[in-house]
Amino acid sequence: MSKTTFLKQLAQTIIKKHSENLSDVVIILPNRRAKVFLINELQLATDKTIFAPEITSIEDFIQTISGIRSIDSVELLFEFYEVYCKVEEQDKLDEFENFANWAKTLLQDFNEIDRYLLDPNKILKYLENIKEIEHWSVDSNKKTNLIEKHLLFWKKLPLYYHSFYKHLFNKGIGYQGLIYREAKENLKNYTDNLKNKIFIFAGFNALNQAEELIVQHFLAIDRAEVFWDLDEVFLRDEFHDAGLFQRRFKKEWNYYKTNPYQWIAKDFATEKKIEIISTPKAIGQAKIVGNLIHQYAEKENLQNVAIVLGEENLLLPILYSLPSTVDALNVTMGFSSKNNPAQLLIAKLFKLHVNTTNRNSSSYTMYFKDVLDVLTNPLIEPHVDAYDLVNKINKNNFSFISWNKLHELYGKENVLYKLLFQKWDANPVQFFESIGEILVHIKNKLNRENEEEKITTAFVYSIYKVINKLISYFDHQNSVTDLKTVFAIYKQVIDVAEVSFEGEPLQGLQIMGVLESRVLDFDTVIITSVNEGKFPAGKSINSFIPYDVKREYGLPTFKEKDAIYTYHFYHLLQRAKNIYLLYNSDSDGFDAGEKSRFITQLEIEKQPNHTLKHSFYNPAVPEIANQPIIIEKSELVQQRLKEIAHNGFSPSSLTSYIRNPLQFYFQRILRIKETDEVEENIAVNTLGTIIHATLEELYKPFLNRILTIDDIKNSFPKIANEVTLQFKKEYKEGEIKTGRNLLAFEVAKRNVENFLNSELKSLENGDEIQVLSLETSYERTIEDKRLPFPVLIKGNIDRVELHNGKIRIIDYKTGKVEGRNMTLYDWNGLTADIKNDKIIQVLAYAFMYEPEAKNRQIEAGIISFKNMKAGFLPFNFKVDKVTTEVITPEIMENYLNEIVNLLLTIFDRDKPFEELL
CATH class of the missing domain: 1.10.150 (DNA polymerase; domain 1)
Incomplete structure (x- = not known):
């Protein structure tokens, strides 16, 4: 604390004037928080053992006078x-x-x-x-019912x-x-029974009409003293809003016509270092605060430092930005329950149960996203070991999970888990009692020695109190049973609830809201969000009473509210030596800001002893926004590449290297698979797998014999059943009877029908087709003097057929492929451009199948389900207007030469795996 604080001066004055009758003194302060600081100052002001005076807040004092509980x-x-x-x-x-x-x-x-x-x-x-x-x-006769x-x-x-x-x-x-x-009505009755009590009102600024009358009444009966906390700079300046109320009190109160105005300080004009720091976006302010606290923690006691939040939403970012050197912390402020982490958990629990289907039956079914939201919540995850459960949900594609299945999959004894996923019947009291039990369980699990978890405990406890009030309310009324309505009531209630932080105010760094800073003085003050609309709050009007009515009857308008903010702002600066004013400089976007008029006022009305410094904080941005990842080919990587060459490169692994060498490294060298996730809507690759498998099952009976028209016609009635079977096999527990998935199901059936229709048309046109293999794996080794070792190429070919005497290798594609995608004009650069991936793939299949062809001509190509009209799209090499579709020895030689060059690049020790941006 500063050496010349208001509370220190007050304590010394009280001890000096009332040391003999201190137990008869009642000290009234603007808020409860200042009480602890004043008691501490009273202890320091005397070396005797004395009875402490009664110290109370103005609200508690007036509550005592009225005899009514707030x-x-x-x-x-x-x-x-x-x-x-x-x-x-x-x-x-x-x-x-x-x-x-x-x-x-x-x-x-x-x-x-x-x-x-x-x-x-x-x-x-x-x-x-x-x-x-x-x-x-x-017209009075034409007023609508709504009017x-x-x-x-x-x-x-x-x-x-x-x-x-x-x-x-x-x-x-x-x-x-x-x-x-x-209280005003009961005032005379109260003061008639006072005995020897003396009342000291200290540190006030704005008073409402009731407070004014009550204070003046005590002054009139000579039972009170008032000590104001205002600087002469603000009192003497007729236009300065910080002194708006006290100039009026001094002028209008009868008491001050014959009595001095106590006290008028002379602190604001003293030497001060004021640094005004602008930064884009509000979150940057949290980083600045963390840096400033780090500097002060190394130099001095943080007890003389206060962080005042102009915007409560910055509390959590600032807490996470504080350095580890902060060993003691006191948060004293109101924090909206809407942003409370515990409230966010309750909202997710409500959403989980609101979205359940068959709530009143045994098949109580929950939506997977709601389940995962609850399980992965930071308040839940450490206390419910649900890693295996989450994996099972993702792997088995559970879009909706029954209550029984959810407990069966978990398979452990855990009290918190049972509370989270118990059934909610149509009884609001039971809903909230369940939530209350969950909050108590979480609170008991938290480590109260950990500073971060102390704050979490405050969050949890504040919501627990609200839940208890809701239980009490629903105990007395039975009209609401619908869960959605109960949730709506909860949201309305949570909007008006606040988290009240309380700590040990005499130790460590102080973090407070604007109102909590009243009466207190600090050497170093850091104020955040000094923006228009935040500090001061601006002309937000949350009232049914219009401005002119308020003016007419003397109710406070935005003018008076601005004056209150002005006083609080300048009081923070009044006795401080080092002041940091932080504001958001970004003028665009959702979180746009404009610096507060208070900053402009400080600049225009600069005091001679004030040093104003402006600085702009920009987070350190690297010169290169995204440095590509480069992985050198170590000895272990070389060994792994040799192992892959022995076990086999697939055509897709070759194209993945062309697409992005880093992707090849992760998937093939490190063998990192993509994480299983629930496919709420059927993914394209899953749909492709289903179509492939359906065609395989339909054509299996016709292998190695000439296809007939009847074979195809007899296959049409089997499509629906086969597609259903493949969906269940691939999509597991996923829902396919509704929504987009039903559309995907119909698309799969339509694609298979279109393929069979195309096949039927070919047969009717006289084509001779014999299916030789379906979804069969082939492999073949490339042996080349340039390669360090033989390389196996292997892969799964969707279909091989004998079509009018030629071998036709077919690769199915669910996406759209056009003829130009299968045409090559020049072998140079084949493996340098990912747009050639389909050509690389089908020629690899041709290479693998070549020994099986027994010198018959080979065509290799694609059937695109989104371009079925085009039919079979063969690879073709075009040069000088001559197109070759049959894969000749020359084509295969050129292809293998390009593949060897690609493999040499992959094996090249001096060429690292480099991310393509």
Whole structure:
């Protein structure tokens, strides 16, 4: 802490003036957090043993005066819905989901009306009149039912207000505004029984109407002192928003006509180093904060350093960016539950169960993506050993998994797993009790000695409290049973819930929100998100009360809210020596930013003793965005290549090297396979496999004999059954009866039918076809003096037939292939261009089958299922307008020469495997 802090000065003054009657002193501060710091300063200000004074926050103090307990926003929303249901007729009720959309805004307006002690009837009647005027031009006889309902809503606002106020008052609970209004009413009764109490109000800036009246009342009866925390620079400048409220208090309060204004500090004009750092995108600020903290951790005690977040979403990135040298950390701020990791898990659990089918039957079936989302969640994964289960789901292609099957596949005893995947019946209380058990289980597994897991525990516990409130709510009402509606209610509730972090504020680095920084002073302050719309927050209006009505009745507008932000900003700077202001400089895109007017104000109104420095932080970007990976051919790689040559190169492995040598290295040298994933929609390669296998089964009975027209005609009725069998074999547990997969199933049948029709047409035209082999593996060795050792070429040929006396080697392709893809004009560069991959492949098949051909002429080509009209597309070599389709010895010699050159490149020790970008 700074040597001249406000709390240090306050503690010394209190000890000096009230050391004899300290137990009669009540100190009221803007927030609870400052209490610990003040107690510490009181200890340092005296060397005696004394009774500590009562220290409380303004909200707790006014709650004491009113005798009414404050409830949080979640409970308040449920209480309001209860009142709303009593006020409205049953058939006119909004569902809770719709109710919450407007109720949250209305509750804020009720709160403002009460905090400023305004007549609710006047304000709410004003709103009704405005809405009536908006529809003045509509003939009263022609008002639609929608307009009538809309106007009726505004007419009923006073009824909602008074019913709700009475309901809460009778229960002894309330929102802030209600408590303030009742405190003002109970003020005289409270002060009549004070005995010797002295009240010290310290560190305040903006006060609402109720707070002003209460503070002035204590001053008027000579039972209070007020110590403001404002610098003279802001108080004297009539246009500076930081002093807006206190200039008015000083001018208007009767007390200050005869009493001094305590205290006016002179700290802001002292020497300060202010560095304004801009960086593109908000996340860059987290990296800067981490670098700054690393510098300070090496030089001094981080207890004098505060990180103030202008935007709460930066909390987690900043926590991950902090260096390991930070041994103590205190996070004190509100964090929206919408971004809470535990909430994200609950949302996924709801999605899992909402998406289940047959929920009320024994075949309770879950969608695989929802299952995997839950299993791989960071809060779940370490505590549920589900690696084998995930592999089984992927390998067996389970798109939808029954509840029984899911537990059968897991096959272990794990309490958390059972809780995650138990059946959710139509009882909301049971839903939330299950979630509560899951959260407790996770919380018990967390290591509370680990700083990171302490924060996770806070996240989990905050959601657990919300879940308990929901259990309490659904215990008292039975109208909602639909899981989707329950989830909608949960989402509405979570929007108003917050995570409250609490720690040991007297130790280590302080991370806080803007409001938590009140009254506190630090030597070094790092403020993030100093952008317009973030700090200050801008003109966001979440209210039904229009601007002119607020002005008319003295309710705070964006002008007053900006002034509050201005005070907080300049108070952070007031006693600090080193200040870092970070903002997002990126003016385009989703996360665009514009520097805050506060920065401009600092520049224009620069104090003589302030040193302003501007810097721009750009993350280090390498000169080459993506350096290609290069793998040298070590002795082990050479051995593996020799092993592949002995076992056999497939035509596809040769083309994979041409496509990308690094891919060849991973797949063939390292033998890395692609990870199994669930094919929710049938992949192209799976569809190809199914068509290949179907044709193989249909043609097996006709092997080694002349095909007849009847053979083909008799095959048509078998197509559907055979395709179904192959789908089940390849796609395993995948669903093929609905959606895209049903279309894929029909496509496979159509492709097979088209092939048979093409075959039938050939036979009808007089072609003689004899199928010699189907899906058969062949191999042949290349022996060449240039090669270091013999190389085996092997592969699977889809079909070999004798077609009108010629051997025809056929490769099926489910993709589209055209005649030009099978035409070669020059042998040079055959293996240098991946567009020749199909030619390389079919000629490899011709090479392998050549010994079996027994000197008969060979054609090798492709049948493309997406270009079935073209029929068989043979490889052809074209030179000087002469086209050769038969594979001659000269063609084979030229081909082998190119393949040997490719193999020499693969085996070349001095030519590494280099990634092609």
